[in-house]
Amino acid sequence: MSVRNLDLLHPRDQIIMIINRIYKKGLTTTSGGNISIMDESGDMWVTPSGVDKGSLKPRDIMCVKADGTIEGPHKPSMEYPFHKAIYAERPDLKSVVHAHPPALVAFSIVRQVPNTNVIPQVKSVCGPIGYAKYHIPGSNELGDSISEQFKKGFDSVIMENHGAVVGGKNVIKAYERFETLEFACRTLINSKIIGEPKFLTEEQLSSFNNQVPADYPKMSDVVYTSDEKGIRHKIKDMMHRACDQGLMMSAYGTISVRWKGNDFLITPTDATRWDMQESDIVQIKDGKCEADKVPSRSTWLHQKIYETHPEINAIILTQPEYLMAYGVTHKKLDVRTIPESWIFLQDMANVPFGSHFANNNSLPQLLSKDNPGVIIENDSVLMTGNSLLQAFDRLEVAEFSAKSLVMGTSLGDFAPMNDGEIEDLRNAFF
Numbered sequence: 001m002s003v004r005n006l007d008l009l010h011p012r013d014q015i016i017m018i019i020n021r022i023y024k025k026g027l028t029t030t031s032g033g034n035i036s037i038m039d040e041s042g043d044m045w046v047t048p049s050g051v052d053k054g055s056l057k058p059r060d061i062m063c064v065k066a067d068g069t070i071e072g073p074h075k076p077s078m079e080y081p082f083h084k085a086i087y088a089e090r091p092d093l094k095s096v097v098h099a100h101p102p103a104l105v106a107f108s109i110v111r112q113v114p115n116t117n118v119i120p121q122v123k124s125v126c127g128p129i130g131y132a133k134y135h136i137p138g139s140n141e142l143g144d145s146i147s148e149q150f151k152k153g154f155d156s157v158i159m160e161n162h163g164a165v166v167g168g169k170n171v172i173k174a175y176e177r178f179e180t181l182e183f184a185c186r187t188l189i190n191s192k193i194i195g196e197p198k199f200l201t202e203e204q205l206s207s208f209n210n211q212v213p214a215d216y217p218k219m220s221d222v223v224y225t226s227d228e229k230g231i232r233h234k235i236k237d238m239m240h241r242a243c244d245q246g247l248m249m250s251a252y253g254t255i256s257v258r259w260k261g262n263d264f265l266i267t268p269t270d271a272t273r274w275d276m277q278e279s280d281i282v283q284i285k286d287g288k289c290e291a292d293k294v295p296s297r298s299t300w301l302h303q304k305i306y307e308t309h310p311e312i313n314a315i316i317l318t319q320p321e322y323l324m325a326y327g328v329t330h331k332k333l334d335v336r337t338i339p340e341s342w343i344f345l346q347d348m349a350n351v352p353f354g355s356h357f358a359n360n361n362s363l364p365q366l367l368s369k370d371n372p373g374v375i376i377e378n379d380s381v382l383m384t385g386n387s388l389l390q391a392f393d394r395l396e397v398a399e400f401s402a403k404s405l406v407m408g409t410s411l412g413d414f415a416p417m418n419d420g421e422i423e424d425l426r427n428a429f430f
Helices: 001-006 012-023 080-089 102-109 120-126 140-151 171-196 202-211 224-245 300-308 321-329 339-345 361-365 388-409 419-429
Strands: 034-038 044-046 062-064 095-099 129-132 154-161 163-168 254-260 262-268 280-286 314-318 348-351 373-376 378-387
Touching: 001 102, 001 171, 001 202, 012 034, 012 044, 012 095, 012 171, 012 419, 034 080, 044 080, 080 095, 080 140, 080 163, 095 171, 095 224, 095 419, 102 129, 102 163, 102 171, 120 171, 120 202, 129 140, 140 154, 140 348, 163 171, 171 321, 171 388, 224 388, 254 280, 262 300, 262 348, 262 361, 280 339, 300 361, 314 388, 321 361, 321 373, 321 388, 339 419, 348 361, 361 373, 378 388
Parallel strands: 129 154, 348 373
Antiparallel strands: 034 044, 034 095, 044 062, 095 163, 154 163, 254 262, 254 314, 262 280, 314 378, 373 378
16 A cells, blocks of 8 residues: 555555554554544544554444444444544544654653754644643543644644644644654653753744745656666665664655766655655756656755765765754764764764755765764754665664663763774774
């Protein structure tokens, strides 16, 4: 099943596709969480109560008809009343996702609302966050509490001592919002271990949105050669791998690979990353892109890096949660943790928010053999390599290093390799 054919998928199949992803990514438990879809006839399709979320089949999905009758082999989720209440207040929403992922639950039990001004993409995907007071699961009171928040215009709501619920114009958009909100909460929690998160002002958020190119020059003719098709396949596979590894989210992440000269292929904007296909990828040739496609908003940056660095053949721009803890605290990531980390990365510079904006050449100039990647504060991580595999390997090593440092900080003082040990590595490997 593919999200590209979402309109042709039965609501049962849509729900199974997303509940499988939620469960496999550890965002819900065997018995927890529920998903619903409101179809064009006013019937609500919803996950069942008391059925293993890890083994659900389309036939298990229940239908609550517009007239209130229930069809299917099980009981509908005990919490379907609050789904119904949300749809009544917000007919623009066609899917609701609720579950109990750890970071969102953490915010719900300390009764805090995450600040989505931490990263621009979080703010744009999730928007402001509502807060619903606690009531017994499945009760009408809980439904009233939650639907009141959606009535106010919130699309994402923290449920006090319970978890979170989000809505979307379809199940993919609802899932993207849910996944992004959990990512934001994890990033904020990890950042509190190593320091204090810094938040973006409304002016900074506006400057980010205003600088993104509205359009990219289009080609009149496109040629797809065998080597170009091979690059598309590699990008697609690596994009899926990054999503499976937790290095990329549904709504954000860019990969590009040099094709020939300064021409390259790059992933599109506004596409579901874990469902990316070869045909979605955009060719950039002579500064122009394929017609009828919208390349990544960072295409200009990739173009500048390839023009500046002939040794760089692949670029990944993404938001791994532990690296982003350093990105939002503006703390320096010291990669002198284990020999492999330093050998692969040598340095991971922090650059200020805005360094990646269009026509700012500071970031491309900063990259070098000794500095293959940077952390863009409050935005993302950019990693380069002489091949896509090398760039991905470096990204993995950087994220593993960041995770070790976050964990190590909670244990005691960090003891990096000393200057003499670093010099021994330099002499042995460079």
